[in-house]
Amino acid sequence: MNGNEFGRLFRMTTYGESHGEAMGCTVSGVPAGVELSEEEIQTDLDRRKPGQSMITTSRGEPDKVKINSGLQDGYTTGTPIGMVIQNKDARSGKYEPFITAPRPSHGDYTYSAKFGTRNWGGGGRSSARETVNWVAAGGVAKAVLAQSDYDVTIKAHVCQIGDVEAGPVTFEDMLEHSEANEVRCADPDAAEKMRDVADRYQKEGDSIGGAIYFECRGVPPGLGAPRFDSFPSRLAQAMYSIPAVNDFEYGIGRAARTTAGSEYNEDWEFDADGDPVPVGNDHGGIQGGITTGQPIYGEVSWHPPVSIPKTQETVDWETGERKEITVTGRHDPVLPPRAVPVVEAMLYCTVLDFMLLGGRINPDRLDDRPGEYDTAYHPSSPQNDPEDAGTHAKTVDED
């Protein structure tokens, strides 16, 4: 069964295994006329890549992206965008003991139980190495939104590691401060304490869980397709696809359990333009499965990384033996710092998909001029070359 596609109109199809030759994806549904470069995609890939600090895995992947389809002279053509990221630092030998003796809490047993076989090096297809593809696709979605008529901004930061929680931060704090420390927390004091916690667990040969808070600003009202393609159901799919996520909530989330209706409900008021606006945003920007135009916010939790050097027990289904194992190698001691760009990427993909589905952005072309050709956004158009100017069949008014 195919579980390698995400999105309805803006759709990524991914491939690759942790220790295979390369990771890659095809992104279809990208409107023509979006300026795009490998450098732009690379900026986000560099934020996700391994080996950034002492609290990330030391696997040495350059994660260089190659765009091999869908661009002409630096602009999207509306045809599928192909992207490849080579795997350069795979060391599969350490995974041989686990071929028939599954590592605790990984996908080793479940992949084998489903397919009867699996690519076992580095966890193969179950590895979070796959998320490099999602960040590349998210970079494309981000570029489309940035060049659209909408002012959508998305940011996430680490709000908890172990028992250390970030203090209250504004969206501006998140934009300004979250990339300034290796934990990616917008509260610098909490970031230091989180770093200490991650260090402590790493030194003890252990790992620890944590959480990310996210916010999407500028998403227009009216997006979402209830019932089964409601905005929160697609958001939940996006978040729960991320490896090791075991909790997602939006709005006031689980605090709703102890909240009275009178406290939760938000009255309606008119905004400065005379449009209805809810007073407050406990609903997290979504009502009835459709966006209200208020900021969409929520939290995502990660269990601790399960590859730890402490001794653990497993069984070998081939030999019938019980075994003690230690999972040595290069692993993250805590996941949210590296997952921030992954969350942002999946949010960009989800929001853009709904913008296309909701007709806010023309799915064929960003300039919203279907049926008109040789328009100025295409730099190789004869219209831009005086010598070829007579060759084009139809000119377009440039108002």
Ligand SMILES: Cc1cc2nc3c(=O)[nH]c(=O)nc-3n(C[C@H](O)[C@H](O)[C@H](O)COP(=O)(O)O)c2cc1C
């Ligand atoms: C960015 C990122 C990096 C990860 N790195 C590791 C790691 O180094 N070690 C580890 O045990 N798990 C890591 N994980 C989580 C595993 O991929 C995941 O726990 C495993 O595949 C089992 O899947 P599940 O936890 O969703 O059941 C990472 C997850 C993300 C999002």
